[in-house]
Amino acid sequence: MFSRVLVFVLYCVVCIASERQHVCIHGQREEELTLGVRLSPESDHAAKREATDPRPIRFRPYFDDTVTSNSDSNQREMIQEVVPAVLSFFSTVVSVPPTPSPVLLDRSCSGGGYYVPEGGSTVRRCVDQCVSTTCGGIVTIPDDHLKRCVQCNNTSPQSLQCSPGVPSTDGAGVADTDYILYISALPCVEGPTLAFAAACQMESQLDRPIAGYINFCPNNLGETTRDYLFQVAKHELFHALGFSYSLMALWRDSSGDRRTPSDQQIPNTVTTVNYATWDTFSGPKEHTVTVLRTEAVLREGRGSLWLQ
Numbered sequence: 359m360f361s362r363v364l365v366f367v368l369y370c371v372v373c374i375a376s377e378r379q380h381v382c383i384h385g386q387r388e389e390e391l392t393l394g395v396r397l398s399p400e401s402d403h404a405a406k407r408e409a410t411d412p413r414p415i416r417f418r419p420y421f422d423d424t425v426t427s428n429s430d431s432n433q434r435e436m437i438q439e440v441v442p443a444v445l446s447f448f449s450t451v452v453s454v455p456p457t458p459s460p461v462l463l464d465r466s467c468s469g470g471g472y473y474v475p476e477g478g479s480t481v482r483r484c485v486d487q488c489v490s491t492t493c494g495g496i497v498t499i500p501d502d503h504l505k506r507c508v509q510c511n512n513t514s515p516q517s518l519q520c521s522p523g524v525p526s527t528d529g530a531g532v533a534d535t536d537y538i539l540y541i542s543a544l545p546c547v548e549g550p551t552l553a554f555a556a557a558c559q560m561e562s563q564l565d566r567p568i569a570g571y572i573n574f575c576p577n578n579l580g581e582t583t584r585d586y587l588f589q590v591a592k593h594e595l596f597h598a599l600g601f602s603y604s605l606m607a608l609w610r611d612s613s614g615d616r617r618t619p620s621d622q623q624i625p626n627t628v629t630t631v632n633y634a635t636w637d638t639f640s641g642p643k644e645h646t647v648t649v650l651r652t653e654a655v656l657r658e659g660r661g662s663l664w665l666q
Contacts, residue, residue, distance in 0.1 A: 390493050392466065394562040396480040398458040412453035417445040418535035422497050422542040428576060433543070436584050437574050441541055444591045452599070454566060460531025461538060462505045463559050463569055466492040473510060473518065481528075483508040488523050493558040497540040497571050502529035538569040539598065546575035552582060555594035557605065565608040565616070570598030603628070603648065617652070626651060 419441050428434040464482050471485030488507035492499050507523030532538055546554070555572035572594050579587070600609075606628045607618045617627050629649050636645030 390496065390556060390558065392464050392492065392559040393565075394474070394482075395464050395559045395568065396475050396482075396562045397461065397568070398480065399478040412455055414449050415452045415454045416457075416534060416536045417449065418532050418538050419445060420500075420503075420538060420540050422540060424543045425541055425574075428543055430576065433574075433576055433579055436579075436582075436587060437541065437543060440584060440588050440591050441539070441572075443588060444595055445539065447592065448595060448599070454536050455564065457536040457561070457568060459535070460533040461503075461535055461568060462528055462531040463492065463499065463503055463538070465489070465504050465507055473520075481505050481508055483510050483518075483520050484523075485510060493540065493556075493569075493571050496544070496573055497542045499540065499569075500529070501525055503532055503538065504529050537567065537599075539595075540569070540571040542571060542573045543576050544573055545577040546573075550578055551575050552578055552587065552590050553594045555598040557598055557600050557602065560600075560608070564610055564614055566610075567598065567600045567605075572598055609652070611653075 421438065421441075425434060425437055428437075462480070465484070465488045467482075467484035468487045468489050469485065473483040473485065475481055475483075482505075484507070487509050492504075506526055506528045508520050509523040510518050510520040540558070553572055553574045555570060557567035557570045559569040560566060561568050572591065574587075609617050609627055611617055618624050627650070629651055630646060631649050632644065632646045634644055635642035
């Protein structure tokens with residue numbers, strides 16, 4: 359699935375570096391990531407069977423009010439043109455097991471505490487209260503995309519008392535999609551960053567991201583061309599799809615089994631290599647890099663003189 363994608367990563371980095379500086383501030387923050395989202399009562403065994411029958415990924419973009427209400431019509435139109443084009447590209451190179459429909463996302467809980475769903479339920483129960491935002495507050499996810507709110511008293515599970523919160527019913531969800539991408543345009547304060555992105559929610563059966571966001575920085579877009587923003591958006595969408603150092607421990611193989619026995623990276627997936635003489639314009643320097651070592655990457659890179 360990802361062999362062609364990794365080749366494009368290298369191409370994308372070269373394109374971005376060659377035109378102008380874009381500082382990627384990506385870093386998956388724990389508070390903006392929801393793990394273990396149950397999409398249906400189906401067993402993990404059923405999901406693993408489906409993992410061997412991937413299909414082109416189906417995206418559903420959702421533009422936040424910060425995009426649709428942007429007073430700069432050129433920026434607004436460019437973002438609304440670039441995002442669908444990027445998603446169309448990824449649909450040709452990424453395949454995933456079809457996601458149960460409709461997709462309903464979990465609500466965030468105050469303090470992060472929750473009880474896992476029981477039996478055939480797919481709704482997590484907040485230890486205290488549901489909160490109105492998710493994805494770390496970067497974007498506002500409409501209630502129609504979210505499951506109902508269930509709030510419990512902060513006592514032991516043996517004497518747990520839960521009650522419906524607001525809203526007390528599930529939203530309609532998003533049908534016929536594998537990944538919901540939320541797009542916003544909030545000003546950025548960290549250097550010449552044009553955009554940043556991250557995964558937001560990951561389903562429980564295969565640890566695959568099913569929702570994420572990309573935020574464009576209107577205060578830094580300036581005279582950015584459409585073609586360049588297209589390359590930047592491609593780069594950032596990799597992060598939203600789970601290409602993040604903190605998420606590599608959750609990666610699975612083609613059979614649906616975890617590559618890593620625990621939540622730690624191991625050498626068969628990713629390793630660190632120290633080069634004593636890394637060539638630069640100013641001469642050789644010591645340099646440490648993180649190297650992907652999945653089977654697909656090694657197959658694609660066979661014959662390379664520098665691939666570890």
